[in-house]
Amino acid sequence: MNNSKITPHFSNEEGANPKYFQFEADFVGSLQCIPMQVRMKLDNCGVKLKLVDWNHFSHSERETLVNMPCVSASETEAYRQYLQNLLIVKTGQPAKELAIDPQPAWLDAQSIPNSVQTKAQECQADISLKQWSNLLPEQRFALIKLSRPSHENQNFVPALQEFEIVPK
Structure with missing residues (x-):
């Protein structure tokens, strides 16, 4: 990067x-x-x-x-x-x-991680591959982190809104 x-x-x-x-x-x-x-x-x-x-x-x-x-x-x-x-x-x-991932998921604009898709579905949202690929790596990173089961996820929907994936 x-x-x-x-x-x-x-x-x-x-x-x-x-x-x-x-x-x-x-x-x-x-x-x-x-x-x-x-x-x-x-x-x-x-x-x-x-x-x-x-x-x-x-x-x-x-x-x-x-x-x-x-x-x-x-x-x-x-x-x-x-x-x-x-x-x-x-x-x-x-x-x-920790081991450093040589190919972190946030740099892959062509594949939406399962955790992000699952969290989006739980929030009644849908992220298209086009939307995912249009995000900047930092935005994809944030969605990946916010979709982790161990994370307090109250900011997932606000992030989707901020990144214009779902309407505010």
């Missing part, structure tokens, strides 16, 4: 203010929850960050994690190292590291 594919909702340009999805509006000011752009970076660098660990960070440390680029291989490694070192300082131990 290069910067030309990054949606206006996600800005990795140096000095730019980060943007968030509208469905995150309830918590982005305080950064009390992990925003989608950080979650995507975590998947990119293979770190499992728990909310309890996120809550150990100061607001400025959270902002650093929001603003740090995590696209190229060197940026991804720097992000992982910064995050792990920060966790060691704050909690005494690093986060669990």
